[in-house]
Amino acid sequence: MVYLFHLNCTVVKYLFLFAFSYATQAAAQGHSHALGRALRFPDVPGFVTLTTDLHQHTVFSDGSVWPDIRVMEALMDGLDAISLTEHLEYQPHKADLPHPDRNRSYQLALAEAKDHRLLIVNGSEITRRMPPGHCNAIFLSDANQLLIGDSLEVFRKAKEQGAFVFWNHPHWTAQRRDGVATLTPFHRLLIREGLLHGIEVVNEHTYSEEALQLALDHNLTIMGTSDIHRLIDWEFDVPKGGHRPITLVFANERTEASLKEALIERRTVVFFKNMLIGRSRELLPLLQQCITVVKAQYPARADVLAVTLENKSSVELVLRNESSFRFHTDGDLLILPPGATRTVEVKTLTRLSSLELRFRVLSAVEAPRQHPLLVLPVTPAK
Numbered sequence: 001m002v003y004l005f006h007l008n009c010t011v012v013k014y015l016f017l018f019a020f021s022y023a024t025q026a027a028a029q030g031h032s033h034a035l036g037r038a039l040r041f042p043d044v045p046g047f048v049t050l051t052t053d054l055h056q057h058t059v060f061s062d063g064s065v066w067p068d069i070r071v072m073e074a075l076m077d078g079l080d081a082i083s084l085t086e087h088l089e090y091q092p093h094k095a096d097l098p099h100p101d102r103n104r105s106y107q108l109a110l111a112e113a114k115d116h117r118l119l120i121v122n123g124s125e126i127t128r129r130m131p132p133g134h135c136n137a138i139f140l141s142d143a144n145q146l147l148i149g150d151s152l153e154v155f156r157k158a159k160e161q162g163a164f165v166f167w168n169h170p171h172w173t174a175q176r177r178d179g180v181a182t183l184t185p186f187h188r189l190l191i192r193e194g195l196l197h198g199i200e201v202v203n204e205h206t207y208s209e210e211a212l213q214l215a216l217d218h219n220l221t222i223m224g225t226s227d228i229h230r231l232i233d234w235e236f237d238v239p240k241g242g243h244r245p246i247t248l249v250f251a252n253e254r255t256e257a258s259l260k261e262a263l264i265e266r267r268t269v270v271f272f273k274n275m276l277i278g279r280s281r282e283l284l285p286l287l288q289q290c291i292t293v294v295k296a297q298y299p300a301r302a303d304v305l306a307v308t309l310e311n312k313s314s315v316e317l318v319l320r321n322e323s324s325f326r327f328h329t330d331g332d333l334l335i336l337p338p339g340a341t342r343t344v345e346v347k348t349l350t351r352l353s354s355l356e357l358r359f360r361v362l363s364a365v366e367a368p369r370q371h372p373l374l375v376l377p378v379t380p381a382k
Contacts, residue, residue: 019305024069037238038078039246039271039314040339042289047267049286050080050259054121054159055136055168055200055225059093060105061086061125064230068112071120075233077244079301081119081259084109085136087127088146096111102143113130125168126154130175131186134168135196137161155195164263166198171208181211183218191218197264198223202245202272204235209368212277216367217267221263222278223247223285224270244315245272252280274316276364283366286376291317294341296380298351304328305346305356305380319359322373334359346378354379357371 041049056070057063067084071322074082084105101107106122113120122139137146137158145161146154158165170181181199183191190196198221201211215222226244228235236242250267251258262268269278269286276283290313297358298305311317328345334344348355357376366372 013324014207016047019203034108035074039243040078040312041248041271041286041314042312044250044282044285044289047252047262048254048258050119050249050251050254050262052080052083052249052259053077053079053125053226053375054083054085054138054223054228054248055125055203056082056084056087057125057227057229058084058105059097060084060099062090062092065231067108069231070228071109071112071116071118071310073228074118075116077232077246079118079246080254080255081249083121083136083138085123085125085138086143087125088143089127089251102147103140106143117254119254119259119260122255123163126158126165131184132167132190133170133172133175134163136168137163137165138256139163139256151272155190155193159195162260164197164221164260165195166200166221167196168200168225169203169206170199170211170226171206172203172212179206179208181208181214183214191220194329197221198266200225201225201277204245204272207272207275207277212365213368216279219266221266221375222268222270224272224277243271245270247271247279248286250286270356271315274363276315276361278364279368280366280372283364283372283375287317287361287364287372289338290315290374291374293376293378296378298380303348305348305352305355306379307346307378308341308343309334309376310341311338312339315363317361318363320362321359322356323356323358352380 039051043049049223054279056065086105088147110120121138122140122144126135137185141161145157148154171179173179199211200223202224204227224245224247232244248269251261251262269282294310295310317336319334325341325346328347355378358373359373360371364372
């Protein structure tokens with residue numbers, strides 16, 4: 001019976017992989033994406049760009065899948081790090097899946113990822129009524145130590161383990177009927193005591209401008225997560241070109257320690273529904289690496305400069321021309337698909353040895369309703 005059980009698990013795993021492979025191939029036929037399914041972003045000067053999803057669930061709390069499925073999904077999405085943050089207090093499957101160890105989901109994911117470069121971070125979701133609501137504590141050494149009743153003491157226990165803690169879905173209408181993320185006196189206390197380090201501005205399908213402003217006002221790390229309970233492909237329509245929300249983390253190296261340090265130092269940008277969200281300190285260096293000038297050349301008999309731009313990221317970049325130049329074959333709005341190149345003809349009026357193209361990046365947000373200005377130096381070939 002044990003042999004048959006393991007055999008069936010193996011069959012299910014391979015069927016799962018086959019199904020995802022088929023879905024990905026089908027998507028490729030109906031959706032052009034030069035970078036494929038994997039979520040890819042370039043490194044920035046001085047840092048390695050890590051793609052992460054640090055808020056996920058499995059059957060070990062209220063999710064629908066075994067932990068190894070989360071690992072396989074992450075590998076297909078090309079992620080660098082994940083955390084399976086099971087609810088500590090909310091265990092709806094406990095009659096079918098009793099487990100005394102709150103680290104078990106992490107241990108199973110760690111075993112599944114042992115032959116891969118995917119980082120598995122031990123984490124749990126502190127699940128309380130408002131305040132404080134739901135918060136993730138990650139980089140835990142033992143999640144069982146957080147099974148205590150006092151809503152303040154549980155954060156202090158997380159701090160003793162050196163955890164990084166962020167506030168989940170502060171705009172969740174189940175706890176905020178108006179959908180407006182608002183700091184309570186309890187949250188202000190957590191921030192003052194160094195017990196709360198980040199805040200989700202994006203959770204699953206929702207984005208909160210108010211949470212982004214709170215992050216900017218209170219020096220909190222900007223976070224975005226899938227909070228996935230079912231399947232990534234189903235929830236975010238990946239076969240048709242969708243993607244899960246992720247947090248890009250700019251780390252010194254590809255290690256768990258560097259990931260934690262970068263989160264504490266707030267070096268993050270969120271990728272959500274084809275939009276980049278972050279502080280200008282992190283956002284602009286990323287955009288400067290995402291868009292590169294591949295070639296710039298004047299034709300033999302015209303003073304119209306052909307500039308070829310390349311998008312090295314998984315975001316479709318929407319650019320509005322704010323330079324002093326007009327375009328010859330385009331209006332002031334340019335769209336650069338993921339992984340694609342595009343040539344724009346610039347009317348410089350006379351042949352220049354150097355110039356700057358200035359774009360407002362409409363698919364990026366550096367503060368509520370504020371889009372960053374990107375300056376691209378261009379040196380025409382002689």
